[in-house]
Amino acid sequence: MSSAQPPLKIAILSESPADEAAIAVLAEVALGRQCQRVQPSLRARGWPSVAQVLPAIIRHLHFNTDAAGLVVVVDSDNSVVHLPSHDAPDYFHPYCRMCQLRAVFRQTTKKLPPANGRERVLRGVGVAVPAIEAWYLCGRDEQVTEAAWTAGLEIDRPPYTRPQLKYRVYGTDRPSLYLETQLALEAVRRHQGDLRRLENDFPGFATLAKDLRSWGQ
Template sequence: MRVALYAESSADEAALGIISEAVLGVAIEPVGHAGLRHRGWPAVRTALRSILLELHYHTDAEGFVFIVDSNGSTPHLPAHNLADAHDPTCRLCELRQIALAVQRQVRPRPHLPPLKIALGTAVPAIEAWLLCGMNHQVSEATWLNGIRQGQIPYSRPDLKNQLYGTTRPSLAVETEVMTQRASHLAANLQNLRAQFPNGFGALHADLMNWK
């Protein structure tokens, strides 16, 4: 399946591709795109519209998978999924609004169905997903409880340290470890959904709708 992937680094994208293939049950043939040269929020928010238009009109991509790290922003919650209940301080909700506006605006593609879109958010970063099965304390529930009590339970450097043994891994190390962990998770998606029901759950639900 021809799919464009977007995450905050090429290592993140490699992991995202493996996990998406596992959910879809088909091999992904990645489609390149020029629309998002700048990584990180809010640059990706601003650029999402142009990449969707590029993919829709100028590529043969059938789908687009996009994840963003929540970092310190409002985590996505099930209540946001209710009609007109999107939270403008939640990154996933913002991305959904942008994608919806583009989908409503584009002309049909002559030889292809509309671009399928799957959006997710990792709380607080994709390293948390990849630690699933290694550290049971890393989960959306732990994160939300921490926020309620006024203290974040772990930082992104903490997660990197656990995953790579260093807070500053090279891109090669990052890619190797992320690919390994993603392959492990691909065989255990239920666990990932249980630990990250909102941010990964959203991505999973979108991908299941593609079938």
């Protein structure tokens, strides 16, 4: 990771402080440089709330901060999984959260005039399938992949449930926020040297990493 450059100012919007801590680590690895998070931190109350508050957050970051970009990561839960076919020009799947978040970014930023020395706040969107705990299990449990989840959904037999994933990561149904954060950080730090496994097993993460790498271009 380059230490010559000054830290990049970014904002992270996710579903819990534990997720946010883990995403910050992964974002720094993908960007290849240290990041400084916008304060106060952003937070949403689960999926519908992320989509609802996102336009206001983009607008706030654009006009009121010097943030270079916004990283948004949500769980897919049982929604439609983003597929390469969704990336076709002008395609939009109404039940895919990746497509929905990208559309919100597109529609919000196109109306905004330049501010704070930049055209727009850069976009980094990731969707954890079916939950971010699946990312934390990457490399520890080979059965847990986005492909396995998608294949299971096709035959209406998901290979695992979200509570099962959480239990595998935290060892309890009711982890404290402290435990959740510690184990999330421990899990993502295993990928600090190399994100390829995580990108391969979880295209919803690969999309985020691709977004972040494009920021330097």
